[in-house]
Amino acid sequence: MELGLSLGESSRTSFTFLDKGNTNKMNNKGFGFCMGLGLSSTLNASEAERKENGGNEREERNEKRVSAECIVTQPLQLDLLPLAPVPRNNSSQGLPWLSENGNSEAGSTGQLGGSVRGFDVNMFPSTEDVEDGAAVSSPNSTVSSFQIDFNIYKSGSGNKRDSETAGLNDVDAERTSSRASDDDENGSSRKKLRLSKEQSAYLEDSFKEHNTLNPKQKLALAKQLSLRPRQVEVWFQNRRARTKLKQTEVDCEYLKRCCDTLNEENRRLQKEISELRALKTSHPFYMQLPATTLTMCPSCERVATTTNSTTNNNHHNNSNTSAENSTTTTTTTTNNNTPIASAFSLTKPRFYPFVHPHPHQSAAPS
DNA sequence: TAAGAAAACCTAATTACTTCA
DNA sequence: CGTGAAGTAATTAGGTTTTCT
Numbered sequence: 001m002e003l004g005l006s007l008g009e010s011s012r013t014s015f016t017f018l019d020k021g022n023t024n025k026m027n028n029k030g031f032g033f034c035m036g037l038g039l040s041s042t043l044n045a046s047e048a049e050r051k052e053n054g055g056n057e058r059e060e061r062n063e064k065r066v067s068a069e070c071i072v073t074q075p076l077q078l079d080l081l082p083l084a085p086v087p088r089n090n091s092s093q094g095l096p097w098l099s100e101n102g103n104s105e106a107g108s109t110g111q112l113g114g115s116v117r118g119f120d121v122n123m124f125p126s127t128e129d130v131e132d133g134a135a136v137s138s139p140n141s142t143v144s145s146f147q148i149d150f151n152i153y154k155s156g157s158g159n160k161r162d163s164e165t166a167g168l169n170d171v172d173a174e175r176t177s178s179r180a181s182d183d184d185e186n187g188s189s190r191k192k193l194r195l196s197k198e199q200s201a202y203l204e205d206s207f208k209e210h211n212t213l214n215p216k217q218k219l220a221l222a223k224q225l226s227l228r229p230r231q232v233e234v235w236f237q238n239r240r241a242r243t244k245l246k247q248t249e250v251d252c253e254y255l256k257r258c259c260d261t262l263n264e265e266n267r268r269l270q271k272e273i274s275e276l277r278a279l280k281t282s283h284p285f286y287m288q289l290p291a292t293t294l295t296m297c298p299s300c301e302r303v304a305t306t307t308n309s310t311t312n313n314n315h316h317n318n319s320n321t322s323a324e325n326s327t328t329t330t331t332t333t334t335n336n337n338t339p340i341a342s343a344f345s346l347t348k349p350r351f352y353p354f355v356h357p358h359p360h361q362s363a364a365p366s
Numbered sequence: 367t368a369a370g371a372a373a374a375c376c377t378a379a380t381t382a383c384t385t386c387a
Numbered sequence: 388c389g390t391g392a393a394g395t396a397a398t399t400a401g402g403t404t405t406t407c408t
Contacts, residue, residue: 192383192396212376233375234397241378242395373406381398387391 195235199225203232207239 195203206213206221213221213236222229 194384194396215374231396235395237376238395238397240376244377369408371406371408374404376403377401379399379401381396383394383396385392385394387393 193231195227199227203235203239207236211240211243212236 202225203221206217210217213232218229218232218236221227222232225232227235
């Protein structure tokens with residue numbers, strides 16, 4: 001069961017459990033504020049991916065849990081990805097977990113074996129890879145189809161020049177080497193490693209595909225980018241945090257606007273109340289009408305008056321005149337005659353039968 | 367079968383470092 | 388050159404879920 005809270009234009013609300021037949025009942029004009037509570041069965045995407053990855057049961061469950069969260073956050077999902085596409089080598093088609101052929105191990109080990117060494121700002125994750133199992137190649141490895149040709153970063157006699165070719169300036173190259181040595185000398189000090197543009201771009205691409213990683217994806221990315229799996233994990237955690245922060249800011253802005261709108265509406269209503277009171281004082285007979293039920297005309301969305309003794313024309317034969325609504329309260333109906341909270345229709349114009357007789361009304365008070 | 371420990375993962379908050387104006 | 392703000396990698400604390408004994 002999910003509880004979704006979305007801010008945005010109600011017409012664009014994309015909760016899966018709200019999409020099915022309910023969105024058209026919302027007010028499609030102006031701001032929307034939607035809360036959804038329902039069951040979701042939209043885990044098929046992750047399920048298919050899991051089958052493709054051959055993940056274990058834990059991964060399945062984790063992905064399902066994550067996917068359920070994504071459903072809630074998706075309606076206002078921000079696209080924080082870089083606009084410019086990440087340049088890729090021909091051999092790097094897609095992300096590792098999107099691989100259709102995950103067993104081309106020769107290419108994997110062949111490229112990763114030494115091509116990345118001069119590229120990363122970090123040490124090659126040999127020890128942790130062993131701990132996490134990344135260094136152990138398997139026939140099911142998904143790394144191979146995600147090959148980035150890091151040969152341009154390959155270290156050697158032309159290290160500096162290669163770094164420049166790859167977009168790394170002298171500072172980057174210097175930093176890379178100095179940090180590597182620092183890590184060697186003092187492993188206890190806290191290092192703030194700056195990811196390269198290429199690394200960040202690929203992580204962004206990965207995040208675009210999946211904002212969470214299963215262990216296999218994490219290891220594949222770490223190996224591909226020559227990062228420690230922990231670094232990839234941390235990057236995704238921070239990335240999710242940034243996304244959420246941005247989303248919160250957007251939500252706050254939207255709430256402010258909603259608040260302003262409601263305040264304005266409130267002022268307008270207060271003014272109307274004052275005017276009506278003044279009108280009642282000057283023309284008291286207007287207020288001696290019988291008990292009236294206000295219903296919304298389904299076609300023209302205007303309020304029609306239905307007194308207990310009044311007959312409507314055919315256009316309004318469907319007006320709700322049940323006992324529970326035969327009070328002086330205003331009942332707003334939709335095209336399906338389903339009552340919705342009138343609070344969602346605050347921006348709709350209000351019609352007072354004694355001020356604006358409805359054209360469909362057969363007997364409008366004069 | 368129930369209970370508890372351990373592992374893995376997550377979020378949220380915070381720290382620490384880097385970059386830049 | 389020094390400095391503060393912003394961005395972000397990394398750490399920490401605490402929670403949840405699953406697995407194992």
